[in-house]
Amino acid sequence: xxxxxxxxxxxxxxxxxxxxxxxxxxxxxxxVANAQTNGRGQVGASWQSKEGESLTFSVxxxxxxxxxxxxxxxxxxxxxxxxxxxxxxxxxxxxxKWPNDILAGGKKxxxxxxxxxxxxxxxxxxxxxxxxxxxxxxxxxxxxxxxxHLASGCIFNLDDVLQHxxxxxxxxxxxxxxxxxxxxxxxxxxxxxKKGVVSTFETPNGNQFxxxxxxxxDNGELxxxxxxxxxxxxxxxxxxxLY
Ligand code: BTN
Numbered sequence: 001x002x003x004x005x006x007x008x009x010x011x012x013x014x015x016x017x018x019x020x021x022x023x024x025x026x027x028x029x030x031x032v033a034n035a036q037t038n039g040r041g042q043v044g045a046s047w048q049s050k051e052g053e054s055l056t057f058s059v060x061x062x063x064x065x066x067x068x069x070x071x072x073x074x075x076x077x078x079x080x081x082x083x084x085x086x087x088x089x090x091x092x093x094x095x096x097k098w099p100n101d102i103l104a105g106g107k108k109x110x111x112x113x114x115x116x117x118x119x120x121x122x123x124x125x126x127x128x129x130x131x132x133x134x135x136x137x138x139x140x141x142x143x144x145x146x147x148x149h150l151a152s153g154c155i156f157n158l159d160d161v162l163q164h165x166x167x168x169x170x171x172x173x174x175x176x177x178x179x180x181x182x183x184x185x186x187x188x189x190x191x192x193x194k195k196g197v198v199s200t201f202e203t204p205n206g207n208q209f210x211x212x213x214x215x216x217x218d219n220g221e222l223x224x225x226x227x228x229x230x231x232x233x234x235x236x237x238x239x240x241x242l243y
Contacts, residue, residue, distance in 0.1 A: 032057035072220030076188035081172035107146035
């Protein structure tokens with residue numbers, strides 16, 4: 001596995017995006033930064049991380065003939081892979097909060113930002129950015145955040161965690177075309193935080209409503225039962241699931 005280690009960069013996702021404009025990065029390339037000055041999160045949010053305590057990295061993956069419709073399968077696979085990698089580090093109670101936050105003991109320890117690059121009718125490559133809280137001991141401003149250390153009591157070597165998580169992630173992404181999208185979706189749904197229980201959702205204008213998560217559609221939308229037998233589906237930018 002080839003890893004490019006940077007001291008400070010705006011964003012490892014942006015770095016790979018720019019690199020792929022100039023040259024074709026090798027499949028499986030990993031870029032890690034000690035610090036990001038413009039770390040990007042989902043739906044236009046920023047991503048803050050603590051130098052020396054957390055991991056911010058992106059992997060570059062090429063696909064042979066993955067249809068554009070499989071974009072959610074890339075997202076599902078990434079979440080499943082990170083969950084598996086963290087479980088192998090003996091972190092317990094790992095769940096996936098829709099769409100692709102990874103929780104340990106009900107709190108977020110990892111966020112993922114996936115940026116696909118399309119060619120004709122296929123996803124030619126994906127840049128999968130991972131922000132993983134590793135050795136942080138406190139999150140004063142973020143009561144719903146945690147780190148692998150807080151979840152397990154152990155102190156981790158950042159390089160070892162990077163190698164381990166990247167390896168499992170790349171393995172799963174390489175196998176994506178071997179499994180049916182239904183199999184991958186079923187596995188993702190099995191780890192979905194708050195599936196089957198009454199949960200609260202918030203719309204971008206601050207309105208809240210409750211409903212029960214029933215699963216996800218092939219395109220990644222969340223299936224919510226708002227009232228008995230009233231099923232609605234939502235895109236990422238339409239709702240946020242509260243903790
Ligand atoms: C989120 O939960 O909002 C997603 C956060 C993704 C953060 C990672 S850190 C490495 C990579 N580079 C970025 O700018 N973002 C991703």
